[in-house]
Amino acid sequence: MDATLSGHLQELRRGTVVVASLIVLRTPGYGYSLLETLSRAGFEVEANTLYPLLRRLEAQGLLTSEWNTDEARPRKFYRTTEQGDAIADTLRSEWTRIDSAIGDIAKTTANDKTGSAE
Amino acid sequence: MTSLIDRYVYTALRRIPEQQRGDIDRELRASIEDAVDARVEAGEERETAVEGTLTELGDPDRLADQYSGRSNVLIGPEFYPAWRRLLTLMLAAVLPIVVIIGVVVQLFDDPDIGKVIGGAVTAILNVGIQMAFWTTAVFVVLERTGAGPGRTGLRLDWTLKDLPRYEPSTVPKTEVAAGVVWPILLTAALLWQHFGLNEVPVLNPANWSFWWPYMIVALVIGAGYQIWLFRRRSYDRTVSVVNAVQQLLFAVPLIWLLASDRFFNPEYHHFADLNGGDVKHWFTVGAIIAVALGTLYDIVKVILRGEQSRRGLPSKVPGTGNYNFG
Structure with missing residues (x-):
């Protein structure tokens, strides 16, 4: 049962990390900082999926990157592009739409139940 | 002596295309060091912090696959049905024809029952294995080169016409x-x-x-x-x-x-x-x-x-x- 649940949870969460990353990186950040921010915000994301994901988003033109060598440890900073911003907005409104759709459908079903019981 | 981090990074980079290696090397090391530092700050020994961080990152080969966007399957779901259909056709229809031709040729050449049976068994094994191998090899190449069914010009898409009557x-x-x-x-x-x-x-x-x-x-x-x-x-x-x-x-x-x-x-x-x-x-x-x-x-x-x-x-x-x- 646990395996079933975690499988469904994983499927439901797939894609949310992309939205969250694009939103967070409106202010430039590097891999580990983003990982920290996301896990503090309650996103369950592994380092080994997040780091490759950042490079993929960059290749798609949704993020740009720049090496910051000012500090002792050089870090690659990512920032959301305009295109990434637009996509993040679209994805977010889709998320909201799905959320309210699920709320509606749950409400309708509950009403039907009480309706038929009467 | 190469450190544990070196060994991890080298192992991961082995399977990453050469032109991306330099950048990923630097970035991955920085990320690992960041994570180790965070663990050390939380009170861990550096050695255990390194071990914990690398264990969390997991199998370097899988990480490399994710970086290079490579699928870690031989034949993905997109090609699997077509592969199975073709392989079934080859083994169920083409192989018997080839074996029958071989038997007929052998009968005319030297109708010795032992040679006929031996030849048929050898043909089934040899030709069958060759067919399975080459069919699979072609699909693996299609999968690797990222040629989708739409782009290869092969009619791999299922349509209603494919339904048997x-x-x-x-x-x-x-x-x-x-x-x-x-x-x-x-x-x-x-x-x-x-x-x-x-x-x-x-x-x-x-x-x-x-x-x-x-x-x-x-x-x-x-x-x-x-x-x-x-x-x-x-x-x-x-x-x-x-x-x-x-x-x-x-x-x-x-x-x-x-x-x-x-x-x-x-x-x-x-x-x-x-x-x-x-x-x-x-x-x-x-x-x-x-x-x-x-x-x-x-x-x-x-x-x-x-x-x-x-x-x-x-x-x-x-x-x-x-x-x-x-």
Whole structure:
């Protein structure tokens, strides 16, 4: 049962990390900082999926990157592009739409139940 | 001495395209160091912090796959159905044909039962493995090169037309295909044993004046019958009659040639190789029985199908265990 649940949870969460990353990186950040921010915000994301994901988003033109060598440890900073911003907005409104759709459908079903019981 | 982090990074980079390695190397090290620092700040020893961080990052080969966007499957879900269909077709339809050709060639070459069986088994194994390997190899290349079905021009997409018809009266496609291929193979074998071999032809060359050309014409008529039947789409009494005629056109002269000893070349003396018995005689008797039974079976089968579809009796739906009661 646990395996079933975690499988469904994983499927439901797939894609949310992309939205969250694009939103967070409106202010430039590097891999580990983003990982920290996301896990503090309650996103369950592994380092080994997040780091490759950042490079993929960059290749798609949704993020740009720049090496910051000012500090002792050089870090690659990512920032959301305009295109990434637009996509993040679209994805977010889709998320909201799905959320309210699920709320509606749950409400309708509950009403039907009480309706038929009467 | 290379550190644990070095070993991890090198292992991951092994499987990443060269032009990306420098950048990923720097970034991955920075990320690992950041994570280690965070653990050390939280009170861990540096050594355990490194171990914990790398363990959390997991299998470096998988990480490399994720970085290079490579799928870690041999044949993905996009190609799997097409791969399975093609492989089934190769093994179920093409392999038997190849094996039969091999057996026929061996029979003419040296009809030793041990060699025939041995050759057939070897052919099944060799050709089967080759077919499975090359079919799979082609699909692996398609998968790797990222050529989607849409871009390869192969019709891999499923459409409604791919649904089998399952109509009881419908002519089975495989039988039609076999009915067309078989005459071609026989004609080729007939020509080849006479013109292709440098030795004495197995079959009687005297028959080239009439009977062999006649047989080729009968075979062509047989192939034409199959195509006619396929386009007609169903069995009935007309089909039963036409089928019986075309079967007898071929079988009766063949049996007569065999029975009157006009079939084999009198100059061909390689029959007596087996145990000193009269192999030619037994071969002739066997061939007569096989041709007669095969012809009879086919005529009866077609008549039964015709009756079945005429009366609308429930018939077994081909390819499934079901009966069609429609």
